Amino acid sequence: MMHPDESSRLLRLERQVAYLYRHFGLDPQLADAFPGAGNMPPEFTEALRQQNLIAAIKIYRQVTGAGLAESKVAVERIAQSV
Structure with missing residues (x-):
């Protein structure tokens, strides 16, 4: 069971991450699109957003x-899931 202080801290951290x-x-969904997505630089997300698969x-x-x-x-699969 989570302590009330831990629960409020977790909620605060989730809001900060969303911000x-x-x-x-x-795109927060990209983090779950494939293993290791958190290791990708912001330029990767931007390339996907612009549909620039070669750059991605x-x-x-x-x-x-x-x-x-x-x-x-891998990139084509990620692009389809985003």
Whole structure:
């Protein structure tokens, strides 16, 4: 069972995180779109938002070290789920 102080702290932190997502123009759903999404830089989200899959694939490859084909499949899957 969560202590009342922990509960209010958790609610405050959730509001702060939501604010940061809005402030930086990030899509909070992207964090759950694939494992490791939290490791992607904001430029990745922006590339997806602009439907610039080539830029998103390049960023994905740089961050994950994945090959071109694997990155293309992953980014296309992410783009469809967002």
